[in-house]
Amino acid sequence: MTEKDSRSTAEKLRLFRSLFSGLEHVYGTYDSASGRAYQVKEFVTDAVLLAHLKGKQPYGVYLLTGEVTRAVVADFDTEDLAPPLDVIAGARHYGISCYLESSKSRGYHVWSFADGNGVNAAKARAVFRHILCEIGLPKTEVFPKQDRIPTGSGSYGNFIHAPLFGGLVPRGRTVFLNVDDGSLRPYADQWAVLQNVELMSESLLDDLIEVNEIPVGMDPIPDKKTSLGVFLPLPGSLPPCARRMLSEGVTAYQRDSCFRLAVSLRKVGLPYDLAMATLLEWSQKNRPLEGKRIITRIEVQAQTAGAYLNQYQGCGCDHHAVQPFCDPVCTLFQKRESQAETASRPVNETDATAGKGLDK
Ligand code: SF4
Structure with missing residues (x-):
């Protein structure tokens, strides 16, 4: 049963x-x-x-x-x-x-x-x-x-x-x-x-x-300027890769890029409608290769909704859509480099370092 x-x-x-x-x-x-x-x-x-x-x-x-x-x-x-x-x-x-x-x-x-x-x-x-x-x-x-x-x-x-x-x-x-x-x-x-x-x-x-200062008892008139493509100042800071992707547009992996950007915008607190407006504006900067078309509004909506409906937290640092825009000035980049360096260090070198610390 x-x-x-x-x-x-x-x-x-x-x-x-x-x-x-x-x-x-x-x-x-x-x-x-x-x-x-x-x-x-x-x-x-x-x-x-x-x-x-x-x-x-x-x-x-x-x-x-x-x-x-x-x-x-x-x-x-x-x-x-x-x-x-x-x-x-x-x-x-x-x-x-x-x-x-x-x-x-x-x-x-x-x-x-x-x-x-x-x-x-x-x-x-x-x-x-x-x-x-x-x-x-x-x-x-x-x-x-x-x-x-x-x-x-x-x-x-x-x-x-x-x-x-x-x-x-x-x-x-x-x-x-x-x-x-x-x-x-x-x-x-x-x-x-x-x-x-x-x-x-x-x-x-x-x-x-x-x-949100929502008026009760009346239907508010929508602010077309904020609903249709005005890039407002972000309430937090985006990682360098996202800033570059947004300002330069992309030539490949538009849907993946759109999703990764939507995740970044969500993480810095941008409301969904402004993220949509920002990404629609961004899509017009894209320069798809080999005669491919620019990502459509529906595709932007689908990627943005996916990013906002779920709680992905990662920056997508290893993603093929993000990697070309990675910038060594990023603090996350530096942290990852230092972790990689520690992981690749020979064991006895790590022990010696630890030993020196204990001798002090
Ligand atoms: S390490 Fe690179 S890809 Fe990751 S957030 Fe920083 S700039 Fe972006």
Whole structure:
């Protein structure tokens, strides 16, 4: 019996409800023949959730209850994976974990879940808007679509289709995809993913809002100058090889070079959007040999997202893309030289040196 099989229906329902809940007296659904979406003014009972999981009737959740939401979702209507991956990398830069779902017909949802009984929707939306603006996607639809539902307004906001609709799961839709191993395939055990989601806290949102001066309660206008290719002063110092690669461009191994540069930019604290802008600017300096083309925007995005999604720390000193730009003035170079010299020294010479030290 697999781990998946060992979970009872009651456990699955509890877990599903803990993540995909909001208003309890209304939900959304759609007619699978016509695709027409509509509202059902009935309680979200276990039977409703079970019908969804078994593929009988889809369930759409109204996330917003008053001023609180249990999740935030960025909605992408196209099959281009770069934008949702950019959001995931951008959110991770701020310590927010996101989960990529293939939505019901085409496109993707990027989910982030709140801890406790939910977080303030205006704050969560403001932080997500900030991330979307930073990566140049300010018009992306975010659920919940409102900051609050005024009491007695009679409005419910907008519902979003919940994942794991039984009728679509076998087709690889409405399932969570593995971003971390780079395969982007559905996780074999979807329930394990739900069981282990990392939750976003309101205190984290408060910190991000304060530190980054994010306006709450309005959609900030993106600063095109900082989103599109302006090389701002770096908050730390890059190694000499990276500085040379950035200023001169490269003639070979553009993707590897882009990845190594993105790692260096991440390590000195450059936000993801500025790293993207910097590397797009850098790509235009490249002079590929033998009639090869310059690395494309999508390729730059893929390499940058890879560097920002993972926590590679090495400088890539021995990498064929980096070696031609290595500079002996680098302190790391000097340290490596001295270590190599010590390692190659004859044993008796090392002993003699050690002995002299002890005689003093
Ligand atoms: S040793 Fe060379 S390759 Fe490594 S960080 Fe320094 S300059 Fe770059």
